[in-house]
Amino acid sequence: MTATAVVTGLGVAAPNGLGIEDYWRATLNGESGIGRITRFDPAGYPCRLAGEIGDFDPTEHIPGRLMPQTDHMTRLALAATDWALSDAGAVPTDLDEFGMSVVTANAYGGFEFGHRELEKLWSRGSRHVSAYQSFAWFYAVNTGQISIRHGMRGPSGVLVSEQAGGLDAAGQARRHIRKGTPFVVTGGVDGALSPWGWVAYLSSGQLSTGDDPARAYLPFDTAAGGWVPGEGGAIIVVEEAEAARARGAAKIYGEIAGYSSGIDPAPYTGRPQALPRVIRQALADAGLEPADIGVVFADAVGLPEPDRxxxxxxxxxxxxxxxxxxxxxxxxxxxxxxxxxLDTATAFLALRDQVVPPTAHVTDPAGAAADLDLVLAPRQAALHSALVLARGTGGFTAALVVRAAA
Structure with a gap:
């Protein structure tokens, strides 16, 4: 019999809320965390808005010994992990160290840390560069720091597939559960809101140049003109169902029921996009039909062609x-x-409270989006299953089906 992967804990670090309840309240109320960048002066750049986490004091969450060796996004990941473990009622020291694994996703690594150390290299010389630069910038650093801090020595890893990474990590977590690891910390926390990282974002040519936070990022809208970068994400505790019940898990949000991934073909080939196939495969993996899905969490790039x-x-x-x-x-x-x-965590909260959160700011669905039942205000609904979609730079495509607890 195939093991069931259930979610028992959520930890959220988002621009509009730290912790699941603050984030969820803000989301249902349509409260935005997008604003003018404060981490550095954006006046000289064509894009000046971002989703920053401004009320996070790492010294309240991270041991002093870790401060010199961690980037801002790793500190967020460590705090979110603590919140997820607490939400799950799990104490790692009470569990088998080889029965716990960590699988996170990351796209940018410790950009802010790397920026600071390269600045030292150029301005002051190599002797002033921190030895921690050797790993603090790396994509796998969140997985490493989480596993070390909590003594999690089971099979671990990192997925690097940009926006699709959080779903790919959840899919890999379920594989570990099915292969016999009973407890997996997964999810993703990302961000590169430093001048160096900002140049990397700008190179895509896809960022919104608007200065009104309420009108800058409008996926599926006639006014869509680009996306706004942000920082943060979610950490999710996934357990084998019987093991979770045996240890007395505080709650079970639901199940990771289906997953699939693919790669979009190069545009010049004329071949169809991967997303319809990936959606169908994820539904089949979950043993569900399209009519069984109560809500779709869209990838929502905010550009006319990808949205179409x-x-x-x-x-x-x-x-x-x-x-x-x-x-x-x-x-x-x-x-x-x-x-x-974060969308995956949000989907489980939607299943918990039987409400679909809104697509804030969008007022005029465009073109093909006119055929979508786009939710613009919180909507009560009988939700049993949800589908989360993600597409990353380079053609990465993923779909995850989550199901409410029985």
Whole structure:
């Protein structure tokens, strides 16, 4: 019999809320965490808005010995892990160290840390560069720091597939559960809100140049003109169902029921996008039909062509207006690998409270999006299963089906 992977704990670090309840309240109220960048002066750049986490004091959450060796996003990941473990009622020292693994996703690594150390190298010389630069910038650093801090020595890893990473990490966590590891910390926390990282974002040519936080990031809208970067994400505790019950898990949010991934073909090939196929495979993996899905959490790039392609994929699988679609990331920005992890946590909160969160700020659905039942205000609904979609730079595509606890 295949092991069931259930979610027992959530930890959220988002621009509009720290911790699941603050984040969830803000999201249902349509409260945005997007604003003008404060981490550095953005006046000289064409794009000046971001989803920053401004009320996080790492010294309240991170031991002093870790401060010199961690980037801002790793500190957020460590704090979110603590919150997720507490939410799960799990004490790592009470569990088998080889029965706990860590699988996170990350796209940018410790950009801010790396920026600071390279600045020292150029201005003061190599002797002034921190030895911690050797790993603090690395994509796998969150997995490493979480596993070391909590003594988690089971099979671990990191997924690097940009926005799709949070779903890919959840899929890998379920594989570990099915292969016999009973306890997995997964998810993703990301961000690169430093001048160096900002140049990397700008190189995509896809960022919104608007200065009004309420009108800058408008996926599926006639005014869509780019996306807004953000920082943060979510950490999720996944356990084998019987093991969770045996240890007396405080709660079970639901199950990771289905997963699939793919890669979009190069545009010049003329081959169809991967998303419809990936959606169908994730549904089949979960043993569900399209009619069983109560809500779709869209990837929602915020550019006309990718939005059109996603709307067409959803309509192809589900039918026009047949399923509620939402993109609460309009309140936080696109968080790279943290974005789909946050959407996954949000989906479980939606299942818990039987409410679909809104796609804030969007007022005029455009073109193919007119065929979507786009949720613009919180909507009560009988939700049993949800589908989370993500597409990353380079063609990465993923779909995750989550199901409410029985």
């Amino acid at each position: 392609a996603e709307a067409e994929a959803i309509t192809e699988v589900f039918g026009a207006g047949a399923v509620p679609v939402t993109a609460p990331k309009t309140m936080v920005g696109r968080l790279a690998s943290g974005g789909s992890a």
